[in-house]
Amino acid sequence: MKILVPIKRVNDYNVKVRPNQSNTDVDLSNVKMAVNPFCEIAIEEAIRIKESGNADEVVVVTVGDEKHQEQLRTALALGADRAIHVKTENPLQPLDVAKVLVKVFEKELPELVLMGKQGIDGDHNQTGQMLAAMLGLPQATFASKVELQSGIVEVTREIDGGLETLKAELPAIVTTDLRLNEPRYASLPNIMKAKRKPIDELDLGALAVSLENRVELVAVESPAERQEGVKVESVDELVDKLKNEAKVIE
Amino acid sequence: MKTLVLVEHDNAEVAAATLSTVKAASSLGQEIDLLVTTSSQDVVQKASKIEGVSKVLSFVDGQFGNEIAEDIAECVVQVANDYNFFLASSSTTGKNNLPRFAALLDIQQISEVIEIIDKTTFKKPIYAGACIATVKTNQEKNVLSIRTTAFDKASAESGNAEIVEMPLTDTSSKKSAFVKNELTESDRPELTSADIVISGGRGMQDADNFKLLDGIASKLNAAVGASRAAVDSGFAPNDYQVGQTGKSVAPNLYIAVGISGAIQHLAGMKDSKTIVAINKDEEAPIFKVADYGLVGDLFEVLPELESKL
Numbered sequence A: 001m002k003i004l005v006p007i008k009r010v011n012d013y014n015v016k017v018r019p020n021q022s023n024t025d026v027d028l029s030n031v032k033m034a035v036n037p038f039c040e041i042a043i044e045e046a047i048r049i050k051e052s053g054n055a056d057e058v059v060v061v062t063v064g065d066e067k068h069q070e071q072l073r074t075a076l077a078l079g080a081d082r083a084i085h086v087k088t089e090n091p092l093q094p095l096d097v098a099k100v101l102v103k104v105f106e107k108e109l110p111e112l113v114l115m116g117k118q119g120i121d122g123d124h125n126q127t128g129q130m131l132a133a134m135l136g137l138p139q140a141t142f143a144s145k146v147e148l149q150s151g152i153v154e155v156t157r158e159i160d161g162g163l164e165t166l167k168a169e170l171p172a173i174v175t176t177d178l179r180l181n182e183p184r185y186a187s188l189p190n191i192m193k194a195k196r197k198p199i200d201e202l203d204l205g206a207l208a209v210s211l212e213n214r215v216e217l218v219a220v221e222s223p224a225e226r227q228e229g230v231k232v233e234s235v236d237e238l239v240d241k242l243k244n245e246a247k248v249i250e
Numbered sequence B: 001m002k003t004l005v006l007v008e009h010d011n012a013e014v015a016a017a018t019l020s021t022v023k024a025a026s027s028l029g030q031e032i033d034l035l036v037t038t039s040s041q042d043v044v045q046k047a048s049k050i051e052g053v054s055k056v057l058s059f060v061d062g063q064f065g066n067e068i069a070e071d072i073a074e075c076v077v078q079v080a081n082d083y084n085f086f087l088a089s090s091s092t093t094g095k096n097n098l099p100r101f102a103a104l105l106d107i108q109q110i111s112e113v114i115e116i117i118d119k120t121t122f123k124k125p126i127y128a129g130a131c132i133a134t135v136k137t138n139q140e141k142n143v144l145s146i147r148t149t150a151f152d153k154a155s156a157e158s159g160n161a162e163i164v165e166m167p168l169t170d171t172s173s174k175k176s177a178f179v180k181n182e183l184t185e186s187d188r189p190e191l192t193s194a195d196i197v198i199s200g201g202r203g204m205q206d207a208d209n210f211k212l213l214d215g216i217a218s219k220l221n222a223a224v225g226a227s228r229a230a231v232d233s234g235f236a237p238n239d240y241q242v243g244q245t246g247k248s249v250a251p252n253l254y255i256a257v258g259i260s261g262a263i264q265h266l267a268g269m270k271d272s273k274t275i276v277a278i279n280k281d282e283e284a285p286i287f288k289v290a291d292y293g294l295v296g297d298l299f300e301v302l303p304e305l306e307s308k309l
């Protein structure tokens, strides 16, 4: 069985990203970049499935500019077998990314697609669901447990009220949530080995996907800052303030 | 053209999130219809009472008892011609369903909308709320997920919408099936719509200690939330998580106990009206957003607080 893992290059989650000077976009110059944390969880899950003998091959794919190769190398160092780089200079929106991934899916024909539930930059939470819709395949989003049985995958999902379990026929699209696993770190020998693993390069233009500028970014601003409040000295003072100043309790 | 709002419910009650979504929809200034997929007529009746709604498109059938995104997307696509806006809340249900039919209709969805400026221009937080983006759509049809904490609620009582029973095609998806739910039992108010929320973090140390929050929550009729660290460590169930990748809340009062105030946590609560932080580290970043900070050991503060409320 083959598992396809689409991954995204994003800011390191420790970095607080700010608007640029002209407030037209975010300022990502000098920002440390990384594999999107949810994609790391997807890579880890795919590798564990392979290690347990339920998959033969883990293929990672990313859509983006030259620098995205860094994240593909990271994924290869973590244990992915090979990588596909769909090259483009334009930042794509989730619908476009999904259209590109449809082409990659049709070429690779994986039984399972494991991907992040959201990019921590745009916070869209769309690409997996869109890919599933376009392929007419079942989706299981926000997975905290993934179990493969013959021809099906059983997925426990983190939903607002608790947990929900679904069964889906393979091939299926599964998006990861935080509790699915704790990703490993790449070892130095594996980082060295990853340098020799293959990265297939595809030009976006060659995939015959028509992309349109559907949603434009007009401005990026900092949110209104909260005023730092006061320190209270005691529980009595806190209760008093909440009752008589903020008037939020009785 | 009209606006279609997807109704969220548990087959008994309409979710508060839907009322906020209808309110958001009203600022588009067009007629609003609702779409309900459910196993219970009850919910359809209740939906028809929501303020400002013209019609309720009702898909009632056993197959809709547990919502499968594939099936719901089919229902929406079936009626899509009459609408140019499709809205749902950015709950896990909305997040699961909206992109599925958006893709079938070839629409780029706009997620987590906090402000509708006009019919083409919207604001949404990005990068864990560190920035607010204004985006402009060039599409004729749009799909919006609504961050409900940014909008008031429509009245659940004052409406009188026409109920339209929709013909049922067999939408039950063949490729996936519901297995089971393990829902968190609680008599407390729902986290995202509660007036008061008290959340615990890693500082609570274990699941037993986490119960120290319960007494205070009962006295204040508050919902209980948690940081990611508390959920990851098994102190609290996943649906308690507040933050960038959990739930967004904006209650009148948010009490953060043993939470350091990472940007991912702040993303889900910094729009609360009044914020209280209880932390033994006076340098903790949570104090930067707190109206009232109490530096102290939570194991001493919490019992005293409970006794004085």
Ligand SMILES: Cc1cc2nc3c(=O)[nH]c(=O)nc-3n(C[C@H](O)[C@H](O)[C@H](O)COP(=O)(O)OP(=O)(O)OC[C@H]3O[C@@H](n4cnc5c(N)ncnc54)[C@H](O)[C@@H]3O)c2cc1C
Residues within 6 Å of the ligand: A005, A006, A007, A008, A009, A025, A026, A036, A038, A039, A061, A062, A063, A064, A091, A092, A093, A094, A097, A114, A115, A116, A117, A118, A119, A120, A121, A122, A123, A124, A125, A126, A127, A128, A215, A216, A217, A220, B126, B127, B133
């Ligand atoms: C400040 C800002 C400005 C932007 N401006 C523009 C703009 O002007 N024009 C424009 O077209 N778009 C713009 N975008 C869109 C941006 O490129 C999207 O964030 C991106 O296309 C995908 O969104 P996401 O990761 O949030 O999707 P999600 O749906 O949250 O991603 C979920 C998962 O999809 C997969 N995935 C997502 N992207 C890729 C990828 N590239 N390769 C492989 N797998 C992937 C990953 O598995 C990921 O975990 C902007 C975004 C931001 C934050």
Ligand SMILES: Cc1cc2nc3c(=O)[nH]c(=O)nc-3n(C[C@H](O)[C@H](O)[C@H](O)COP(=O)(O)OP(=O)(O)OC[C@H]3O[C@@H](n4cnc5c(N)ncnc54)[C@H](O)[C@@H]3O)c2cc1C
Residues within 6 Å of the ligand: A013, A037, A038, A120, B200, B201, B202, B203, B204, B226, B227, B228, B229, B230, B241, B242, B243, B244, B245, B246, B247, B257, B258, B259, B260, B261, B262, B263, B264, B265, B268, B278, B279, B280, B281, B284, B296, B297, B298, B299
């Ligand atoms: C992709 C991604 C998504 C994330 N999404 C979220 C999210 O949605 N929500 C979220 O919350 N986090 C999220 N995080 C995690 C976030 O970065 C922080 O790690 C997390 O919020 C920390 O939780 P905490 O404040 O409980 O723990 P810590 O940062 O460990 O803080 C514990 C605090 O407790 C205090 N404390 C300890 N003992 C006591 C005591 N006896 N009395 C009083 N105070 C005490 C300490 O001083 C400290 O400030 C995400 C991270 C990533 C990478």
